[in-house]
Amino acid sequence: MSSMDITFPAFDLRFMAPEIFLFLWALFVFAYDVTSKRKSSTAAGYLAMLGLMIAGAILAYTNYGQGYGSMFLFEPAAKFFKIIFLGSAFMAIGSSFGITKERIINHRGEFFGLILLSTVGMMFLSSSNELLSLYIGLELTTIPLFVLASFFKDNKLSVEAGIKYFIVGAFSSALLVYGMSFLYGLSGTTDLVQMKINIAMTHLTFKEIGVILVLANVLIIAGLGFKLSLPPFHQWAPDVYEGSPTPIAAFLSVGSKAAGLIAFAKIFVNGLYAFNGPEMAPNDWGILVGILACAAMILGNTVAIRQTNIKRMLAYSSIAQVGYIMIGMVTMNDLGIASVGFYIFAYMFANMGAFAIVAIFEERTGSCEIQSYAGLSHTSPVLATTFAVFLLSLAGIPPLAGFFAKFFVFASAIKMAQADATAGWLYWIVGVGLLTAVFSLYYYANIIKVMFFSKEASPYRVHYTFPSFGIVLIGIAGVIIFGLYPEPILKFASDISLSFGFLP
Amino acid sequence: MTESADIGIVFWVLSFVILVSAFMVVSLKNIFHCALFLIMCLFSVAGIFVLLDAEFLAAAQVLIYVGAVAILMIFAIMLTSNLASRKIRQVNENVSVGVFVSVLFALASIILIAQTHIWHYKTDFTPVENSIVILGKYLMIQYVLPFEVVSILLLASLIGAIVLARKERS
Amino acid sequence: MSEYVAVLMFILAGAGIVLVTFFMARMLRPHNPYPQKDINYECAELPVGSSWIQFNNRFYIFALIFVIFDVEVIFLFPWAVAFGQLGLFALVEMVVFILILLFGLFYAWKKGVLKWV
Numbered sequence: 112m113s114s115m116d117i118t119f120p121a122f123d124l125r126f127m128a129p130e131i132f133l134f135l136w137a138l139f140v141f142a143y144d145v146t147s148k149r150k151s152s153t154a155a156g157y158l159a160m161l162g163l164m165i166a167g168a169i170l171a172y173t174n175y176g177q178g179y180g181s182m183f184l185f186e187p188a189a190k191f192f193k194i195i196f197l198g199s200a201f202m203a204i205g206s207s208f209g210i211t212k213e214r215i216i217n218h219r220g221e222f223f224g225l226i227l228l229s230t231v232g233m234m235f236l237s238s239s240n241e242l243l244s245l246y247i248g249l250e251l252t253t254i255p256l257f258v259l260a261s262f263f264k265d266n267k268l269s270v271e272a273g274i275k276y277f278i279v280g281a282f283s284s285a286l287l288v289y290g291m292s293f294l295y296g297l298s299g300t301t302d303l304v305q306m307k308i309n310i311a312m313t314h315l316t317f318k319e320i321g322v323i324l325v326l327a328n329v330l331i332i333a334g335l336g337f338k339l340s341l342p343p344f345h346q347w348a349p350d351v352y353e354g355s356p357t358p359i360a361a362f363l364s365v366g367s368k369a370a371g372l373i374a375f376a377k378i379f380v381n382g383l384y385a386f387n388g389p390e391m392a393p394n395d396w397g398i399l400v401g402i403l404a405c406a407a408m409i410l411g412n413t414v415a416i417r418q419t420n421i422k423r424m425l426a427y428s429s430i431a432q433v434g435y436i437m438i439g440m441v442t443m444n445d446l447g448i449a450s451v452g453f454y455i456f457a458y459m460f461a462n463m464g465a466f467a468i469v470a471i472f473e474e475r476t477g478s479c480e481i482q483s484y485a486g487l488s489h490t491s492p493v494l495a496t497t498f499a500v501f502l503l504s505l506a507g508i509p510p511l512a513g514f515f516a517k518f519f520v521f522a523s524a525i526k527m528a529q530a531d532a533t534a535g536w537l538y539w540i541v542g543v544g545l546l547t548a549v550f551s552l553y554y555y556a557n558i559i560k561v562m563f564f565s566k567e568a569s570p571y572r573v574h575y576t577f578p579s580f581g582i583v584l585i586g587i588a589g590v591i592i593f594g595l596y597p598e599p600i601l602k603f604a605s606d607i608s609l610s611f612g613f614l615p
Numbered sequence: 616m617t618e619s620a621d622i623g624i625v626f627w628v629l630s631f632v633i634l635v636s637a638f639m640v641v642s643l644k645n646i647f648h649c650a651l652f653l654i655m656c657l658f659s660v661a662g663i664f665v666l667l668d669a670e671f672l673a674a675a676q677v678l679i680y681v682g683a684v685a686i687l688m689i690f691a692i693m694l695t696s697n698l699a700s701r702k703i704r705q706v707n708e709n710v711s712v713g714v715f716v717s718v719l720f721a722l723a724s725i726i727l728i729a730q731t732h733i734w735h736y737k738t739d740f741t742p743v744e745n746s747i748v749i750l751g752k753y754l755m756i757q758y759v760l761p762f763e764v765v766s767i768l769l770l771a772s773l774i775g776a777i778v779l780a781r782k783e784r785s
Numbered sequence: 786m787s788e789y790v791a792v793l794m795f796i797l798a799g800a801g802i803v804l805v806t807f808f809m810a811r812m813l814r815p816h817n818p819y820p821q822k823d824i825n826y827e828c829a830e831l832p833v834g835s836s837w838i839q840f841n842n843r844f845y846i847f848a849l850i851f852v853i854f855d856v857e858v859i860f861l862f863p864w865a866v867a868f869g870q871l872g873l874f875a876l877v878e879m880v881v882f883i884l885i886l887l888f889g890l891f892y893a894w895k896k897g898v899l900k901w902v
Contacts, residue, residue: 116750117756134767138888143775145895179760221778228771235764244761251768258775273779319731328728665789675859683848683855690848751867754860755875763878765860766885769853773867773889776849777898783841 117299120180127178127185129170129193130234136162137227144220156208159223160578163201170197181302182244184234188610190605191452192237192373199366199459200230205582207358208475214263214356222262225255226362230239240381242291242301245374249287250371253338260355272354278307279337279347287334293327294382310383319443324383328396331378332403338371341437342406345430349418352426357473360422361466361484364429365459372455380443380611391572397441401540404441407434408547416554421469422479424554425462428505432458438540439520445608446523452604453519457512457593461504464586467579468498475573485561489568493575497583499559504590506555507548513593514515517548519601544557626666632659644702647692654685671747846898850890857886 122130140162144155168191175185203222211222232251237526239245257280261273295301297320298309313320336344352360379396411431418424436458439451471494473479504513521541529538547590575583636656640649656681664673743749754762825832864879893899 115751119756119759122760141888145892180757182758182760217781218778221774225771225775228774231767232764232771237624243758243765247761247768248765251764251771254768255771255775258778261779264779293702317731320726323731326724356860633822671863674862678859679852679855683852687845687848687852690845694842694845711797747863748867749868751863751865752871754863755867755871755878759878762860762879762887766857766882769856770885770889772888773850773853774854774892777846777896780842780849781896782847 120178121177122183122259123176124178126173126176127183127238128173129166130238130481132169133166133227133234134231136166137224137231140220140224140227144224151526153208153212153219153615155220156211156578158188159204159227160201162227163197163204167194167197167201170194170403173482178238179242180558181304183238184240184610185238186602186610187606188373188448188452189234189238191456192547193234194370195369195455196230196233196237196366196461199362199369199463200226202459202463202467202582203358203362203366205585206361206463206470207356208578209576210357210470213474214266215279218262219582227258229253229255229362230366232432233366236370237373240303240377242295242303242306242378245377245457246284246288246291249338249370249374250284252367253284256280256359256367258358260351260363263361266354268354268477269356270299270354272351273488276351276355279590283334283337285334287591290327290330290334291324293330297507303377306382307384315408317537328379328383328399331386332396332400333355335371335375335378339368339375339433339437340426340430341403341433342404342410342430345407345410348430349423349426352429353420353479354539357422357470357479361381361463361470364466365423365462368429368433369455370461372440372451375440376448376451376611378536380440380448384443384612397443398536400437401441401536404434404437405540405543407431407437408543409434409599412547412550415551418554418559419481420479421481421484421558424481426466427471428551428554429462431547432462432505434547435517435520437546438524438544441540442523442527442537444523444527446526446607448608448611448613449601449605450519450523452607452614453597453601454516456604457516457590458503460586460589461501461511461513463582464581464590465498465501465505467582467586468494468501471575471579471583472571472573476571481558481561481572484558486565486567486568486569487571487573488563490571491573493567494573495562497561497587499591500587502555502558504594506552510594512597513588515594515597515601517544518591521545538598554584622666626663629659629662629666632656633663642705644705646703647689650685650688650692653688657681657685668746671750678682721738824862843901850893853889854886857883 136158140155140158143158148155170190173185173190175187175190177183178185184410211219215222229252231395232248232253232255236245236248236252237361239248257277258274260276261270263269294306294310298306299315300306300309310320310324333344335341337347340348352363354364379400383396408431411429411434413426415424417425426439432454436451436454440447441446442450443445447574469479472484476483478492484495484498487498500511507513507517509515524537524541528534528541569603633656636652636659639652640656642653645648657676661673661681663675664670664676859880861879864875868875
């Protein structure tokens with residue numbers, strides 16, 4: 112470790128223009144809110160949405176390249192996930208106007224600004240190919256979310272959600288860093304690609320390091336498993352989703368989950384890919400994650416059936432959806448990674464849309480119980496119909512986007528199992544996935560039944576307010592258009608595999 | 616060698632203090648006394664860092680954990696109405712599960728680390744002189760991007776802390 | 786390493802002086818407690834209520850802001866030590882770092898957190 116070899120990596124600030132812009136814009140939102148005379152204005156929210164749109168436009172015109180060595184690499188995978196982060200933040204802010212109006216008196220600007228800062232963290236994370244910047248990006252993602260989850264300070268459930276999320280998040284970060292320290296100790300580098308080479312070289316002479324690699328893998332899977340709410344690290348999710356403001360629950364279930372997914376893909380598919388397979392027997396993380404994915408699908412889909420609160424039901428549904436996504440992750444070929452990208456893209460529209468409707472309904476009625484939705488189709492047919500479309504997409508009914516998402520995930524796993532004799536266990540996972548997908552139809556359809564086939568008309572008549580209605584429309588458009596015409600997104604998603612060294 | 620023997624004694628004394636005070640933190644009934652023992656524990660950990668030639672970590676440990684975080688904890692205890700002098704329960708119904716998981720994890724990691732004989736691979740290790748200078752160079756040159764993101768992280772925590780800790784006025 | 790022996794000696798000597806003083810006082814003084822002598826301020830005001838009172842909430846926000854800037858100081862430390870061997874760019878990097886945090890101070894000030902009302 113001589114001091115001679117410390118040099119600046121190749122850097123170019125242009126490649127991180129979207130992040131820098133969004134960060135400065137977040138400061139602008141805070142400054143505007145704190146200096147403006149009008150209290151509880153909605154302007155800060157519209158400003159935040161405008162900032163996300165401009166950041167998206169800058170993102171579209173940014174070329175691929177090295178922003179700062181391997182700590183900031185702008186590449187197809189990063190671009191794809193950044194679109195998801197910006198999109199989910201946009202939809203979360205758009206659906207939060209009504210619900211924050213009554214309940215947040217003094218800190219509305221901070222609500223929107225913290226969402227932007229969390230998005231900046233996700234974007235840094237998705238560009239990083241290096242342990243240190245990956246970890247700091249993940250922290251910048253979650254720390255604003257702790258605050259956002261407990262934003263309704265007078266509400267006991269919300270405060271409980273914040274504390275619970277904070278303790279779980281801090282604990283999982285500790286596990287993650289502990290695991291990363293083992294990886295650094297084994298390889299002497301924090302760069303993920305260099306790490307792969309160094310560990311493989313050491314492993315040739317010192318077979319025993321495989322044992323400690325297992326420990327590192329388990330710790331990192333546990334740490335990221337908390338962020339992804341992958342069983343057995345999922346218990347926090349229903350409580351936190353139920354207590355936190357509904358748009359934040361939506362943002363947690365899409366944005367934060369996508370951030371965990373890209374971090375997982377960076378560490379495991381990029382950094383530890385070589386350590387999977389029979390010749391590296393003790394490090395078969397693929398099978399371990401596959402078992403966790405099965406647990407997620409079984410547990411999420413069965414427990415969701417018994418829920419009476421719509422937010423808890425959607426929480427268990429999101430646990431199950433992560434199970435399906437992880438099938439694509441453990442497939443570990445170009446199709447697998449592409450299907451992960453497409454799945455999270457389709458999931459964003461359906462889930463953000465569903466949560467937007469829950470937020471609209473909660474704002475009007477103050478209730479999140481499934482029973483309150485009874486007979487809604489008589490009084491608010493548009494709301495009931497759009498909600499039904501989102502739920503059907505989550506269940507995976509053709510021709511909606513959710514169907515193709517599940518289809519591509521299963522297809523990639525089957526193709527891998529056919530091509531590689533040692534990957535036969537993927538058949539089992541696909542079997543579990545297909546079976547639980549049928550189960551999931553029961554609870555999604557149950558809500559549709561409650562809304563449409565109830566004898567009495569609902570006592571509530573829900574009117575749309577402007578930004579939330581726009582979000583619902585975006586969700587519907589995404590679910591239907593990318594269901595009927597998935598090719599462009601699928602082609603874009605297949606570019607992700609380039610970032611992970613797979614040739615499509 | 617006499618010097619390494621001295622270091623050995625210091626190490627065992629510090630470890631003993633750490634373990635005893637850490638046990639006090641979780642077992643005492645008065646939460647205020649727990650906080651004081653936590654300070655002692657954190658301070659002894661700084662001593663261990665010095666033994667390992669990690670001066671920067673020792674300084675950070677004293678400055679942040681002993682100087683700021685522990686004080687913050689004591690403040691939090693004093694702010695809570697009537698908690699400081701009250702006796703609190705130390706265990707709940709999950710204690711057996713917790714003990715089981717921790718013992719399992721500790722055993723698994725100790726066995727796994729011991730099996731690798733990882734300390735045999737590099738015997739010619741000598742600690743670097745002036746590690747803080749090298750650390751500063753790494754921070755300012757190679758890792759300057761994460762370093763700047765850390766300041767965004769601190770800003771986000773500052774704003775978040777103010778939002779949460781402020782009394783709400785309607 | 787050896788320079789820390791002095792630190793250790795200093796700690797031990799400091800603790801030792803306190804302990805020896807207490808021990809000597811215990812040996813020399815007469816042992817005769819009575820209620821008036823046991824109160825906190827033996828020769829002045831009578832204490833009102835318990836000393837375990839609830840502190841003002843505002844202390845807490847100050848402490849939180851202090852922790853954030855304390856973490857900033859720990860980053861300044863290696864920067865300052867290595868500054869002689871680094872160029873102007875290190876200054877620029879640290880100015881950016883501090884400016885971002887100064888925004889936090891500006892925010893806290895504008896929000897009225899620093900006022901003691």
